[in-house]
Amino acid sequence: MLERMDHRGACACDESTGDGAGVMTGIPYEIYQRFAREAKLELPPANRFATGLIFVSTQLTSVEQVVKKLSNLADECDLSGMFTTKQLWSYYADLQDPEYRTHFAMIHNRFSTNTLPSWGRAHPQRMLAHNGEINTLRGNVNYSRARQSVMESNKFSKELLNKLFPIVEAGMSDSGSLDNMLEFLCQAGEYDLPEAVMMMIPEAWHNLDPTLGDIPQAKWDFYKWAANSLEPWDGPALVVFSNGRYVGAVLDRNGLRPARFYETDDNMVYMSSEVGVVDVVPGVRIVQKGRLKAGRLLIVDTKLGALLDDELLKLEIAGKYPFGEWLRKGAMNLEELHAIVSHPPSQSRCYTFDVVDASTAMEDRRLPLFGFTPENIDLLILPMLRTQYVLS
Numbered sequence: 001m002l003e004r005m006d007h008r009g010a011c012a013c014d015e016s017t018g019d020g021a022g023v024m025t026g027i028p029y030e031i032y033q034r035f036a037r038e039a040k041l042e043l044p045p046a047n048r049f050a051t052g053l054i055f056v057s058t059q060l061t062s063v064e065q066v067v068k069k070l071s072n073l074a075d076e077c078d079l080s081g082m083f084t085t086k087q088l089w090s091y092y093a094d095l096q097d098p099e100y101r102t103h104f105a106m107i108h109n110r111f112s113t114n115t116l117p118s119w120g121r122a123h124p125q126r127m128l129a130h131n132g133e134i135n136t137l138r139g140n141v142n143y144s145r146a147r148q149s150v151m152e153s154n155k156f157s158k159e160l161l162n163k164l165f166p167i168v169e170a171g172m173s174d175s176g177s178l179d180n181m182l183e184f185l186c187q188a189g190e191y192d193l194p195e196a197v198m199m200m201i202p203e204a205w206h207n208l209d210p211t212l213g214d215i216p217q218a219k220w221d222f223y224k225w226a227a228n229s230l231e232p233w234d235g236p237a238l239v240v241f242s243n244g245r246y247v248g249a250v251l252d253r254n255g256l257r258p259a260r261f262y263e264t265d266d267n268m269v270y271m272s273s274e275v276g277v278v279d280v281v282p283g284v285r286i287v288q289k290g291r292l293k294a295g296r297l298l299i300v301d302t303k304l305g306a307l308l309d310d311e312l313l314k315l316e317i318a319g320k321y322p323f324g325e326w327l328r329k330g331a332m333n334l335e336e337l338h339a340i341v342s343h344p345p346s347q348s349r350c351y352t353f354d355v356v357d358a359s360t361a362m363e364d365r366r367l368p369l370f371g372f373t374p375e376n377i378d379l380l381i382l383p384m385l386r387t388q389y390v391l392s
Helices: 003-008 029-038 060-069 087-091 137-150 158-163 174-187 193-200 217-229 310-318 323-330 334-342 358-363 374-386
Strands: 021-025 077-081 105-109 128-132 237-242 246-251 260-264 268-272 286-291 297-301 306-308
Touching: 003 105, 021 087, 077 087, 105 128, 105 237, 128 174, 137 174, 174 193, 193 217, 193 237, 193 246, 193 297, 193 310, 217 310, 217 323, 268 297, 297 310, 306 310
Parallel strands: none
Antiparallel strands: 021 077, 021 105, 128 237, 237 246, 246 297, 260 268, 260 286, 297 306
């Protein structure tokens, strides 16, 4: 499948260095069990151990810290680099092993556009692979940084959470930045992978009216709530993703990237940016096929062994919490602000806000979120309050 996508990638003029090719699979437990037997080691059962290339200190305390940090990794294995599509399989000997078995495979062949090729930028990333570009990248990154000061997590203390910042690492490509945010939502937050993808890459919902039946009210409430928590990452982009259990794809609301899928009666699902990448197996029938539409999710739950319905999945996620009630109780719009100013507090809805200490006011991350800088306050706002004259 990957080799038939060779024309989708790029290579150097010597034709021996690719922009990047890779594959993400489940952990091949059979191979590791065999390696363990040869080394006279006993491994835990499948799904109870992780694998990777790790370099640690020989000091016991350092080893214990690494073990603790690696105790909650996803069930996946990522093999990628600056290869052509054919070089990938010969470089990683594991991929040639007949005992290499996996419940899913996610492949990518890279054509560098906005960034130079490098080993670290080869797809798949930690959780996704991406075809297209994120044109809202700068705003997405800036808003994520502005929100860091008010973020909380039930999984990490404030001190540990601060060590995860910035959410988007410096020098990342648009795909790497998207991957950073998705991983943060799933690992530091309490979002399932499909829910996090719905938040980051929503369908076009703004102009839909739930009262007219354009969209279910619960789903509209979810998207409205998510829009207040996280700005959409807009492409055009086709994103495929996995955490070991869920394997899926989503086309952003612009819908300007190709994506075709097939489901066969032998419980296989194939999805690619074009058709013709796999041979039709004699005797196997196609159950359904189609084109992934803008804003739609194509997700396989490998634990249930099922291809999930887009609408039912989104309604299930939208019904997880009372998002509509949260919006009615917690949201405030301009009309309500006008009402507060025009009527006595006893006749209107009152709001209370935490008072910011004067010594740390200039460090409040909410200031840049709303476009304020220390210069704005010192040269414009404070002079107007004191003398009604602006200094500059």
